[in-house]
Amino acid sequence: xxxxxxxxxxxxxxxxxxxxxxxxxxxxxxxxxxxxxxxxxxxxxxxxxxxxxxxxxxxxxxxxxxxxxxxxxxxxxxxxxxxxxxxxxxxxxxxxxxxxxxxxxxxxxxxxxxxxx
Amino acid sequence: xxxxxxxxxxxxxxxxxxxxxxxxxxxxxxxxxxxxxxxxxxxxxxxxxxxxxxxxxxxxxxxxxxxxxxxxxxxxxxxxxxxxxxxxxxxxxxxxxxxxxxxxxxxxxxxxx
Numbered sequence: 511x512x513x514x515x516x517x518x519x520x521x522x523x524x525x526x527x528x529x530x531x532x533x534x535x536x537x538x539x540x541x542x543x544x545x546x547x548x549x550x551x552x553x554x555x556x557x558x559x560x561x562x563x564x565x566x567x568x569x570x571x572x573x574x575x576x577x578x579x580x581x582x583x584x585x586x587x588x589x590x591x592x593x594x595x596x597x598x599x600x601x602x603x604x605x606x607x608x609x610x611x612x613x614x615x616x617x618x619x620x621x622x623x624x625x626x627x
Numbered sequence: 628x629x630x631x632x633x634x635x636x637x638x639x640x641x642x643x644x645x646x647x648x649x650x651x652x653x654x655x656x657x658x659x660x661x662x663x664x665x666x667x668x669x670x671x672x673x674x675x676x677x678x679x680x681x682x683x684x685x686x687x688x689x690x691x692x693x694x695x696x697x698x699x700x701x702x703x704x705x706x707x708x709x710x711x712x713x714x715x716x717x718x719x720x721x722x723x724x725x726x727x728x729x730x731x732x733x734x735x736x737x738x739x740x
Contacts, residue, residue: 555676555719557729571728605675612681613666613723620675 512536512616514589514606519621526596530621532589532606540564540584543609546591547617550602559591560609574600596625629653629725633718633732639740646707648735650720655700657724664723667696667705670734671716679718680705707737715739 518530532544546558559570559580568580579592589606603622607614630653640646656663667680678687680696683703693708707714720732 554734555721555731557731569727610681611662611664612685613664613668613678613721615678615681615687617675617677 512608514608514616514618516604516606516618516621519604519623521624521626522596523627524597524625526625527592527594528596528623530591530593530604530606530623532591532618534587534589534606534608537608539582539587544580544582544589545607545609545614546580546589547605547607547614548600548602548623549605549620550599553599553602556602558604561589593623596623598625601625628728629656629722629730631720631722631730631732633720633735636733636735638735638737640707640710640737641740642712643709646710646714646737648705648718648720648737650698650703650705650732652701652703652722654725656703656722657700663699664726665696665698665703666721666723668719668721669714669716670719671713674716676719710737710739712739 515533522528545560549555561568561580565582577595581590603620605617605620607617632651634649656665663683665683668676669679670676679690684696695706697704717734717736719734
């Protein structure tokens, strides 16, 4: 079964850091772009970042540039999102999603990040 | 950024009746390779989004054939021929043609009347 499973969410204070992980299975991880997408009650769905197959290209939404870093380890079939200088508006469920020319599928179950003092 | 506008935002439907959701983009979604990267996703209550339709009209494996996608350029539609109880949820269109950044419709909440 093709699946991705996120972990690493939690409660963090404003200005803090958190590292999300996504474990992939059931497909050849190294041949796919991978994405992080978040969902918050106030802003709906928002694409956060993606990374190409060998990790040499990364792209970010403007609101996280300079604060978040996407990376991957193809030997471990894993995707990561390092989040620094977190703000209240980063509070959301963060989804990992496999990319293709037809969009994103599958998505994981999500991991909740809450930024609050 | 490309603005995606869905309508309606709320869609009460009687079981067994058809439903239609519109998605309009602020610019053409035809890419230079000739493809149109417009996809539809369903998010059932308490679940993560699931892709239903990719590149306008291609149904994902396991998606019932009562779901269909159509459209071109800037105007797209998701249709459900006969709504079933399991179709309750929020439906999103997402464009990947002008993908920095990818942009989403606001979501259409389908409920049973």
